[in-house]
Amino acid sequence: MDRPRALACACLPEPGVADWLRVGVGIVISGQLMLLSLAINLSTIPPAIRGRIELAVLGLTVLGVTLLGPELAFGIQNAWRRREASLEAMFGLAFMGGLGASAIGLATGGPVFFEVITVVLCVHAVGQRLKARFWATAMDRVEASGLFPRVATRLDGDALRRVEVDLLRTGDRIAVYDGERAPASGQVVEGSAWLQTDGVDGARMPRWVGHGDHVPGGAAVRGGSLRMRIDQLCTDELGRTREALVNAYATDPPYGLATELARLFVPIVVATAAIAGLAWTVWSGPLDGFLVATAVLLVACPCGFGLATPVATWAAASQLATQGVHVRRPAALEALAGIQLVVLDKTGTLTELVPRSPTTDGVVTRWIGAVQQWFDHPIARLLWQGGGDSPTVRRPVVLPGGGIAAEVFDQGAWRNLQLVPVEKQRDLGVWVDGELTEVVGVDEQLMSGVSDVVQALADLGVRARILTGDRVDPRLGVPFEGGASPSGKARRVRELRQEGPVAFVGDRPNDLAAMAEADVAIAVPGASPLIVESADLSVDALARLPDAVMGARSLRRRLRRLLLLSLSGNAVGISAAVLGVLHPVAAALIMASSSLTVTLLAVPRERG
Numbered sequence: 001m002d003r004p005r006a007l008a009c010a011c012l013p014e015p016g017v018a019d020w021l022r023v024g025v026g027i028v029i030s031g032q033l034m035l036l037s038l039a040i041n042l043s044t045i046p047p048a049i050r051g052r053i054e055l056a057v058l059g060l061t062v063l064g065v066t067l068l069g070p071e072l073a074f075g076i077q078n079a080w081r082r083r084e085a086s087l088e089a090m091f092g093l094a095f096m097g098g099l100g101a102s103a104i105g106l107a108t109g110g111p112v113f114f115e116v117i118t119v120v121l122c123v124h125a126v127g128q129r130l131k132a133r134f135w136a137t138a139m140d141r142v143e144a145s146g147l148f149p150r151v152a153t154r155l156d157g158d159a160l161r162r163v164e165v166d167l168l169r170t171g172d173r174i175a176v177y178d179g180e181r182a183p184a185s186g187q188v189v190e191g192s193a194w195l196q197t198d199g200v201d202g203a204r205m206p207r208w209v210g211h212g213d214h215v216p217g218g219a220a221v222r223g224g225s226l227r228m229r230i231d232q233l234c235t236d237e238l239g240r241t242r243e244a245l246v247n248a249y250a251t252d253p254p255y256g257l258a259t260e261l262a263r264l265f266v267p268i269v270v271a272t273a274a275i276a277g278l279a280w281t282v283w284s285g286p287l288d289g290f291l292v293a294t295a296v297l298l299v300a301c302p303c304g305f306g307l308a309t310p311v312a313t314w315a316a317a318s319q320l321a322t323q324g325v326h327v328r329r330p331a332a333l334e335a336l337a338g339i340q341l342v343v344l345d346k347t348g349t350l351t352e353l354v355p356r357s358p359t360t361d362g363v364v365t366r367w368i369g370a371v372q373q374w375f376d377h378p379i380a381r382l383l384w385q386g387g388g389d390s391p392t393v394r395r396p397v398v399l400p401g402g403g404i405a406a407e408v409f410d411q412g413a414w415r416n417l418q419l420v421p422v423e424k425q426r427d428l429g430v431w432v433d434g435e436l437t438e439v440v441g442v443d444e445q446l447m448s449g450v451s452d453v454v455q456a457l458a459d460l461g462v463r464a465r466i467l468t469g470d471r472v473d474p475r476l477g478v479p480f481e482g483g484a485s486p487s488g489k490a491r492r493v494r495e496l497r498q499e500g501p502v503a504f505v506g507d508r509p510n511d512l513a514a515m516a517e518a519d520v521a522i523a524v525p526g527a528s529p530l531i532v533e534s535a536d537l538s539v540d541a542l543a544r545l546p547d548a549v550m551g552a553r554s555l556r557r558r559l560r561r562l563l564l565l566s567l568s569g570n571a572v573g574i575s576a577a578v579l580g581v582l583h584p585v586a587a588a589l590i591m592a593s594s595s596l597t598v599t600l601l602a603v604p605r606e607r608g
Helices: 015-042 049-082 086-108 112-147 237-250 257-286 284-299 308-321 332-337 363-375 378-383 451-457 486-501 511-518 527-536 543-578 584-601
Strands: 151-156 159-166 173-176 183-195 205-207 221-230 326-327 341-344 351-355 392-399 405-411 413-422 427-432 435-446 462-465 500-504 520-523 538-541
Touching: 015 049, 049 086, 049 112, 086 112, 086 341, 159 511, 257 284, 257 378, 257 543, 308 326, 308 332, 308 543, 332 543, 341 486, 363 378, 363 392, 363 405, 363 413, 363 427, 363 435, 392 413, 405 427, 405 511, 413 543, 451 462, 462 486, 486 500, 486 511, 500 511, 511 527, 520 527, 538 543, 538 584
Parallel strands: 341 462, 341 500, 500 520, 520 538
Antiparallel strands: 151 159, 151 173, 173 221, 183 205, 183 221, 326 538, 351 435, 392 405, 405 413, 413 427, 427 435
């Protein structure tokens, strides 16, 4: 089932105080209508007083519908345009049932159910505002993350001007300073610095760039500054990544099983009510026909779908949290239960960078640590484990090509230390007093337990595949695809989804587009905050992935039982209403009691 795509929240703008106040007024109106309906339905009132109460009920109902009704109508209209039955359409049935029964009650002096109308509207309105608030908060975090620069420093002749990124054009010269991200792709024309591109291509190891080197948009500059000429605006790769993240936040995945059933249930209920009402109209008159149709609509209220499903899902999410699986979008658990393929990023997800120990007795390591504190050198930082007394350092300088040098005082003498990147900048050549003493560096190795995780997923019938921007195969015995760009990952995930539901497991911003395309997005330990925010769920350890799948499948079994129970109750109630033995009053009572029962059963009991 395709996930909806949107670049803005499809429900409402971010709710403000006035908007919440409007919902609060609707809730107060519902409370008053409940009291007035009890007075009308359960007591004997003189006709004159009853007439006044009915006018008050009618006025309050009109006010409530005026305040909140257009939102439900808008949701139903959107579903109608998509030619699909939704849970909103089912709430619309309850709305129509309450309206019809109440209209008959007012006309004949019988019971009224206007509180059903306003309660349905209030529940829908609160849900819409909570979704809108979540979306707005998430997008605020995106803008605050700094991954997508909003302003840039442009060179206009010899002058530097801060301009909006949207005003940049190909060929412009820009300056990017230490700690900033490149707002566009281009070629370095002046300066040098370390470049961290994990937000673009997933590479954990930084690289040193200087005159003539290419800088991708979104790369972070460290330990220097650059002036560059733009050759590609970020409306391309980085822009697509941002769009994917916006889509991920704007996506409102429904509760799948309940929605699928709603697509069948809504047309059946409408057709049954219409046919039964028409038959009873021919058989016994318009009044009986309308009462039967109303009873069908009331007893078919979707509370078993709309209440039990989220209650059971939230309960499952809470239970998984105790196992190290933290669910941010509970509705995604239903999709996780049907996953057939898990696509894994490699660097940072399956592998980690570990330092290779120097071949010396540790003295050089202490010197590296002392100099590292002056420069925050990316490779030296990985090699230095910290601890111990730090030698005195003087005359620290940056060398061409990303090296560093300083004089270190240790063991009663000053020693000249130089750290020069070698072997594609992954290792450091250590020069002491002008002589190369050793080469130290970092290696990439598989995290412990990765093979066990892949096997545990296979035992559950879930295949694994590696999809990464790197080209190094970790040789796990699973399909491997390397050299994929962020948009290439997203395109490949979209293709794989044609074969069945897919989960994507990632850790860096370059995974955002692929995560947005997947049915379920999962963040692993050490993932960037932006990934954690956009993922459907996160795990404390990669080994928790099988637990998450098993928990999701347990939830799916419980939901199937609950929805079967709810549908069975609805079937019995609808049958009684069609036969004319269920009055709308009894239908409303059955609706309330069955909804309460199914909702209570949705919460799993603690096992002793």
